[in-house]
Amino acid sequence: MEREEIYSLLQQYQQGKLSTENTLLLYTWLDQVAAHPITEQLPDADANAMKMSVWEHISSQSSKPRVFWLRWKWAATAAILLLLGITYLFRQFIHQAPPPIKMLMASTGQGQMLSLQLPDSSVIWLNANTTLEYPETFSDTLRKVVLVTGEAYFDIRENPHRPFVVQSNHLITKVLGTTFKIRTYKELPDQVAVGTGKVSVATTRHRYLSQLTATDRLVYHAATDSFDLDSVTNAEVADWIQGNIVMTSASIQDVLKELEGIYSVQFITSRSLEKGKLSIAFKKGMPLEQVLQMIERVSVQPGKIHFRNKEAGLYEVY
Known part of the structure; x- marks a missing residue:
């Protein structure tokens, strides 16, 4: 059944106006839902309220002719209604979750270099043997990419309302708008070096490490969960692009x-x-x-x- 049709039947059910034919149609659909229940998300208060409502509904139908249409699977349907509730089903159909954002991948091989423009017009340069995952579109609150392996230089457009986040092997680097370089290989320490602006660095386990400014470099040693801070030249951060x-x-x-x-x-x-x-x-x-x-x-x-x-x-x- 289409979403609108199910929504209409559920409304009629809640109002007690559902015909016998549509009752069978709704229960047939609910039989299918029974095979894939989602029971964890209904608050206890809603579950208790629906328990009384469903029992009253089932009891009121027990003396009517249409009761013999109920099959043994209706017990599973009642359990679904008890746990999910009509209000939850309404929520599911009225407030559909947005479709998942499509992720894209860019990679370079040995001796290759690649530049790409992100949906917000930020630019990333990938050095050789580098793989980056990034979304086709950014969300309204966050711009996030994943540097799977390799080395990349980021020139990020400033947007105070949507921070830019890079996840690498062991680090989370967060900026609002700046230029910086990240180097990440599984066999080597992760590095973050800043060209302009500020970045904050934390581990993927959410342990804050440091805030970096221009020419600062952080080297993270995952084996000991420790890091070093030193300075680099602007040439080291960006000149490899040329x-x-x-x-x-x-x-x-x-x-x-x-x-x-x-x-x-x-x-x-x-x-x-x-x-x-x-x-x-x-x-x-x-x-x-x-x-x-x-x-x-x-x-x-x-x-x-x-x-x-x-x-x-x-x-x-x-």
Whole structure:
């Protein structure tokens, strides 16, 4: 039955004006509802009120000829009415839930970069090996996207009435309108670096971490539920969009992850590289061998590192 027809029958039922034919029609539909009941949402007060109403209705029909039309499944129908109530069913049909918002996905592979415009005209740039989920339309109260993996730069239009939220692997980053970069890989700490404006950062478990302003960077270590704060240059936050790679006090792991995305290569090593830090700047068009030579010269902690080309696209770090 159509929604309007069901609504009309329920109205007639509540007013005691439902014909015998329509009573059968309504109970047939309710038989179908019985297979998929939703019993949790009716308040106790409504349930108790409907209990009396339904019992009175059933009792009043017991001496009338149409009572023999009732089938054994009507008991299930009465249970549904007791638990859901006519008022709840009215609510279901009058106040239909809005359709779910369609989610879209954008991804880049190795050596790729992509820019996309969101429904509010904000712009996001995706670095290599990055996946972003975003809604086809934003709600009236919130603009939310999910950075599944990778690195993205956000240029968000200001809207004080609709905060912009980015969920990454371990962090929730909230802004009103600003520019910032987020880097998230499962094997590396999450990073948030701010170009302009302010952002607030909390964990996905809703533990507030810090408010960041221009050139602030937060590095979150999920294993220890701890974070570090330091500073970066504006060039590091945004220049990679134009092909200029600037990394300040970055871990060697971070640098190698960047190189894997840009040059479509893979690095393997038996060394521990989490504590090694270096600062480096280069253009994306620079040959990989030249970049690796730069890293060999500037790497000092926890010791010099070197690279060996094992085969096409595969380098060993030793």
